[in-house]
Amino acid sequence: xxxxxxxxxxxxxxxxxxxxxxxxxxxxxxxxxxxxxxxxxxxxxxxxxxxxxxxxxxxxxxxxxxxxxxxxxxxxxxxxxxxxxxxxxxxxxxxxxxxxxxxxxxxxxxxxxxxxxxxxxxxxxxxxxxxxxxxxxxxxxxxxxxxxxxxxxxxxxxxxxxxxxxxxxxxxxxxxxxxxxxxxxxxxxxxxxxxxxxxxxxxxxxxxxxxxxxxxxxxxxxxxxxxxxxxxxxxxxxxxxxxxxxxxxxxxxxxxxxxxxxxxxxxxxxxxxxxxxxxxxxxxxxxxxxxxxxxxxxxxxxxxxxxxxxxxxxxxxxxxxxxxxxxxxxxxxxxxxxxxxxxxxxxxxxxxxxxxxxxxxxxxxxxxxxxxxxxxxxxxxxxxxxxxxxxxxxxxxxxxxxxxxxxxxxxxxxxxxxxxxxxxxxxxxxxxxxxxxxxxxxxxxxxxxxxxxxxxxxxxxxxxxxxxxxxxxxxxxxxxxxxxxxxxxxxxxxxxxxxxxxxxx
Amino acid sequence: xxxxxxxxxxxxxxxxxxxxxxxxxxxxxxxxxxxxxxxxxxxxxxxxxxxxxxxxxxxxxxxxxxxxxxxxxxxxxx
Numbered sequence: 001x002x003x004x005x006x007x008x009x010x011x012x013x014x015x016x017x018x019x020x021x022x023x024x025x026x027x028x029x030x031x032x033x034x035x036x037x038x039x040x041x042x043x044x045x046x047x048x049x050x051x052x053x054x055x056x057x058x059x060x061x062x063x064x065x066x067x068x069x070x071x072x073x074x075x076x077x078x079x080x081x082x083x084x085x086x087x088x089x090x091x092x093x094x095x096x097x098x099x100x101x102x103x104x105x106x107x108x109x110x111x112x113x114x115x116x117x118x119x120x121x122x123x124x125x126x127x128x129x130x131x132x133x134x135x136x137x138x139x140x141x142x143x144x145x146x147x148x149x150x151x152x153x154x155x156x157x158x159x160x161x162x163x164x165x166x167x168x169x170x171x172x173x174x175x176x177x178x179x180x181x182x183x184x185x186x187x188x189x190x191x192x193x194x195x196x197x198x199x200x201x202x203x204x205x206x207x208x209x210x211x212x213x214x215x216x217x218x219x220x221x222x223x224x225x226x227x228x229x230x231x232x233x234x235x236x237x238x239x240x241x242x243x244x245x246x247x248x249x250x251x252x253x254x255x256x257x258x259x260x261x262x263x264x265x266x267x268x269x270x271x272x273x274x275x276x277x278x279x280x281x282x283x284x285x286x287x288x289x290x291x292x293x294x295x296x297x298x299x300x301x302x303x304x305x306x307x308x309x310x311x312x313x314x315x316x317x318x319x320x321x322x323x324x325x326x327x328x329x330x331x332x333x334x335x336x337x338x339x340x341x342x343x344x345x346x347x348x349x350x351x352x353x354x355x356x357x358x359x360x361x362x363x364x365x366x367x368x369x370x371x372x373x374x375x376x377x378x379x380x381x382x383x384x385x386x387x388x389x390x391x392x393x394x395x396x397x398x399x400x401x402x403x404x405x406x407x408x409x410x411x412x413x414x415x416x417x418x419x420x421x422x423x424x425x426x427x428x429x430x431x432x433x434x435x436x437x438x439x440x441x442x443x444x445x446x447x448x449x450x451x452x453x454x455x456x457x458x459x460x461x462x463x464x465x466x467x468x469x470x471x472x473x474x475x476x477x478x479x480x481x482x483x484x485x486x487x488x489x490x491x492x493x494x495x496x497x498x499x500x501x502x503x504x505x
Numbered sequence: 506x507x508x509x510x511x512x513x514x515x516x517x518x519x520x521x522x523x524x525x526x527x528x529x530x531x532x533x534x535x536x537x538x539x540x541x542x543x544x545x546x547x548x549x550x551x552x553x554x555x556x557x558x559x560x561x562x563x564x565x566x567x568x569x570x571x572x573x574x575x576x577x578x579x580x581x582x583x
Contacts, residue, residue: 431524434542438513442543446550447565460567465549468574472545472581473521476538479583481526491529492522497537500583501544 425474434469436462476500513539541581549577 103109424430440462447457457465483496518535530538549570556569 425524425527427524427527429524429527431521432517434517434521435514439546442513442546443550446547447554450551450554456564458564458567461565461570464567464570464574465546468549468570468578469542469546471574471578472542473518473538474525475578475582476541476545477522477525480522480530480534480538481528483583484526484528491531492526492534493531494534494537497534497541501537501541503583504581 423470426478433466434473436466439465439469515539518542545577545581548580549574552577 103112423433440457443457443462443465477492479500480492480496483499484490484492487493487496489496515535518539519530522530522535522538550565552573553565553569556573557563557565560566560569562569
């Protein structure tokens with residue numbers, strides 16, 4: 001420890017005295033070490049660093065100790081210990097020494113000179129200056145890449161904001177937040193990230209209360225995932241709302257119509273598969289082909305079955321082209337009541353209908369209503385003694401096709417009916433719909449006031465809004481009725497409405 | 506033209522509420538109901554606008570409304 005340190009102070013002053021260039025070079029490592037030491041252990045290092053320098057007077061350490069220097073070391077130690085900063089003890093000590101005892105021995109004198117040189121060196125280029133320089137240099141170094149990056153990010157942000165705007169809002173926001181954090185960590189203004197969120201929300205709603213903004217995003221995020229999951233359950237009463245106007249059945253059809261896109265996709269997917277199946281049937285024969293495809297695409301079919309069943313009126317209309325598909329898809333609305341019928345009839349019809357066009361078979365097999373049919377007609381199949389895999393599909397197909405054709409006619413008729421027709425509530429009371437003109441007027445004014453430039457409402461949109469309106473009134477008035485009932489009243493009061501409105505505020 | 510007439514058919518709203526709740530509705534409660542409906546519609550359209558924007562559509566599409574109306578309804582549930 002002491003050996004190398006003794007050397008160092010000797011060397012540095014010499015160099016510093018000799019060369020200016022060296023002077024500049026030398027202090028930096030030294031100061032660095034000092035700095036390090038000061039950081040590492042404030043009290044002890046200065047003493048350690050100082051002691052050798054005081055003892056640099058080669059011989060006199062033993063000599064000086066008994067004399068004046070004996071005072072020095074402990075005092076310096078004390079001082080250094082007291083003044084925690086490492087540099088200060090170095091300077092005040094010699095000054096004291098100057099004042100108190102001038103070095104007498106040549107060694108001491110020399111040591112003193114060296115120390116003074118060191119001092120001058122240090123004072124000349126004060127550590128503060130050095131630090132400043134270093135910092136400024138560091139700043140320059142830091143700044144340039146950061147600035148570049150910052151500028152880049154800003155440029156990129158501006159460019160990317162509009163393009164990335166459409167698909168995912170969540171990610172953008174989180175990114176923006178991240179960037180903001182980064183920006184704040186970097187220390188300066190973060191204009192780029194700040195711009196993004198307002199852009200998203202700005203055109204849509206300007207003056208609305210902000211706490212309403214959060215839910216839609218949340219709901220959308222939530223809705224995306226369970227949209228498929230819910231739809232599995234949701235379709236049960238999908239169609240019931242039209243004739244019987246059951247209250248919650250209507251929600252089912254929301255999903256029904258939401259799934260239409262998927263349904264259409266399914267239809268597209270079915271096309272090639274049906275063709276494939278035709279080919280396979282031609283090549284191998286119907287049963288094996290069916291079996292093969294059953295094995296391969298079981299999961300897909302189970303999914304498609306759900307989707308297909310859930311296909312709404314719209315999808316039926318939209319699909320259009322592949323009529324057999326839409327025919328084959330049993331909408332739940334009809335299959336439920338008429339389930340018993342097909343179970344009885346197919347037995348008679350099997351021999352006649354055993355040669356229906358293969359695509360129909362393919363479709364039916366694709367839609368795994370097969371599984372249901374197997375459940376239903378399992379006994380029948382065993383009676384007739386035909387291959388189980390193909391049988392039910394063959395039997396049911398023509399049946400369902402005929403029934404479905406009728407139903408679809410009804411459906412299409414129904415499709416237009418509910419919009420205009422009077423409806424019957426849960427309690428069997430007829431009620432009108434709010435006139436669409438009123439709704440349109442309201443909605444248009446709302447859209448216009450919300451800042452959207454395109455204040456037009458298409459007919460389909462208005463229909464969707466009307467549907468929502470209907471549901472809303474149904475839901476609201478049911479709730480109101482419950483509130484009134486709870487309050488023991490026969491009529492719905494304003495207080496009920498207030499309660500209702502308080503509930504969802 | 507239409508502005509001079511009433512904002513909405515009060516009788517219709519009353520009848521709707523009456524039919525669904527199987528209860529009478531007091532004299533002015535239907536106005537509140539309509540206010541509630543207005544709020545609902547506003548919420549619906551706002552969310553639908555957001556949805557449409559997210560889907561990159563111009564204006565509000567029926568799909569956007571269909572996607573959003575359920576949540577809006579949930580929000581306005583008693």
